[in-house]
Amino acid sequence: MEEIKFTIDGQEVTAKPGQSVLEATLAAGIYIPNLCYDPKLEPYGGCRLCVVEIEGMRGLPTACTTKVTPGMKVRSETPEVHQVRKITMELLVADHPLECLTCSLNQRCDLQKAAAFLGVDQSRLRRSERALANDESNPFFVRDFKKCILCARCVRVCSEVRGLGAIDMAKRGYEAFISPFAGLPIADSICESCGECVDHCPTGALYVRGEAILPGKEVKTICPYCGVGCQMVLGIRQNRIVKVLGDLTYPVNSGSLCVKGRFGLDFASSEDRLKTPLIKKNGQLVEATWDEALDLVASRFKEIKKKHGGQAIAGLCSAKATNEENYLFQKFIRAGAGSPHIDHCARL
């Protein structure tokens, strides 16, 4: 496809057809402050932080809703643009709580980043926090209305990406807030607790309980639950899964997960995991060493095979195990134990 050339503050940049000024500029490594833009969603033009000047256009259009045209001349760093963005930002932070240090999104917050870029210091303004109490009804995530900047990314994720529309903008203007139909708590709505809205919130207004710890490493793997096989990025800290995100680049799920994959993986670190082999003695399962356990199994299998033939042994492999484990298991049953009886629960 044809590339489109345009300039931003005099610098030549190329865009793909259909790209917005904001997308092409960000892709070129140049930052324009933005909060309601989200690569997965339709352009919205709500926060007005991304305003720019474009030669031949009146006023200050928003970069996220304006498509690049060939030869377009865009200016992002004029005094007028800066002034307008700064006022917009000051209004946004006027009622935003000053608790960045204890916020779970500290250092990862788009609002913080944009405010710092614009040199906005929160303390200059009259404080006017909203008084709505947090929605704590969902077991996995919390909505802190005070930190919400009404960018509607959560609302749009739920309708555009999930096709659900569990939440919407309630009321207008200064009184506006995000909530399910009729202002109910989220737990009483049609919300499916997928958590995708949380992942797209640019501030700490939506946060996952207990996710304040930053992961030390990230590992890509596949969800252990259903046959869709979504790919996920596990955030690991101190040998625990502390964060789970859908992998945006995987063709199956493009970043989406359901509640089980997003919030249901803690079982791996469950206290009651089996940690040693067990052998039944006098009707009780008691701890044993690997040598004791494997020698016992091997000698019993051998004895049964000798007395009754391989067909007296049967094996069930697992729809939860990997291909390699299943391959090896059936090889063991067929070649090692000499039995034709191998199955798993495909049918259930």
Place this chain on the structure above:
Amino acid sequence: MTNSISEFETADTVFIIGSNTTEAHPIIGLKLRRAALFHGAKIIVADPRRIDITQVAKLHLRQRSGTDVALINAMMNVILAEGLEDKNFIAERTEGLEDALPAIKEMTPERAEKITGVPAENIRQAGRMFAQADRASIVYAMGITQHSHGTDNVKALCNLAMLTGNLGKEGAGVNPLRGQNNVQGACDMGGLPNVLPGYKPVTDEAARKVFEEAWGVKLPEKPGLTMIEMLNAAEKGEIKALFIMGENPALSDPNLNHTRHALDQCEFLVVQDIFLTETAQFADVVLPGASFAEKDGTFTNTERRVGRVRQALTLPGQARQDWQIIQDLSNRMGYAMKYDSPRQILEEINQLVPQYAGITWYRIEKKGIQWPCPDTSHPGTKFLHQDKFTRGKGKFHPTPFIESAELPDKKYPLLLTTGRQLYHFHTSTMTGRVEGLEELCPGGSVEINPEDAAGLEIMDGEKVEVASRRGKVEAIALVTEKVPKGTIFMPFHFAAAPANMLTNDALDPTAKIPELKVCAAAVRKVA
């Protein structure tokens, strides 16, 4: 699946039958939801329950559980009567339509209405909508297979796809959704009694020979027993030793009392798992294995995509990698195995399983590859049967309608059907250990229609006893229009109210799948 998950997004018409897609396969459910909402896809749902996906459906057919074949045959009856079949496709790519015709011809929509309870006019609409679509796909899951005539259900669906030329092209096809994350892979790898890895029949001498040479042993020539047959044989003492890796039949199998008795009777039971499951409690030896987060390897999803599983956590206590346990055991039994990693095992699979020949460790690093993939330059296969079927021509199979093995009667007047819920998974060995999931959905409920509830003087939230010929359990009544009159529904995830105490273990004669979806039951209030 014959086709790919991404194709649902651009689907034209989708016929969903026996799949509660949004709850059992949520990400496919959301693609279908989006296709309907934003791309005008027409969705037809055939399900006795008012499941979530019906909200975006053009048509909801509430057939009585167990009457799917009658419904599908009647749709085909309409298509033929109105001349909507794909004559070219039938002539060029298929054979045997004549044999399938009698069962279709006799099932007029009016007759099907009497059997299924779906108005004849709706059956006509469904038949037309499906046949007139450019690309129509069929989505089904356990609601189709878990019947004593499950094989007929699947054949009838294949007939429908062939009759309308909806195979071998993008956005069409017959798409079974696999339940657990690696059911597809476990089957591909020969975790089945009748086939070796890559679906080579054990009875095929030439195929056996390939494996005998690679593995250096003589292989059994006859198919082995299926899971339910194994348990029966263990109960009778014919099977002396049972080795179970990562499965929990003591909760997932039908007719649990019988299953548990069989496990108890088995002379020597070895269970390899990550938790002391209901099944492990019966074991003579329990071996602690690795969870998904602790292992390297590959999984194959429902669209045949082989993707990488990567180790993120270290193993707890003395737990070991499952492949190492098997290898160690095999060596102690005198059959030598010397792999040093899952990657080496995959290399052997590449050699022996033609569908996986080109699916090597490093090629699937980023996006995975869909089999068949015959060599390392092949990109993988998005949809199957493009130019021809594996067996040449697609064959129509006759599918006369047969009733379920056990129907409601005087003593057990209600029809019990079982299924999955969004917040839980299979026997909840994993989800039951996640606090939030338990809070959202504590489980142990039975859905009952308001009319039935009124007749039994049962109120919403009351404790009831559900009984069948095989057992009884207690549950909380959920009085709801979601189930039709005469039908009750129970999720099967929970140990406290195990629906499978009640279900029927009558088997489909071909696929040997038990009839989990239909049995006769009675409900009464617990004082």
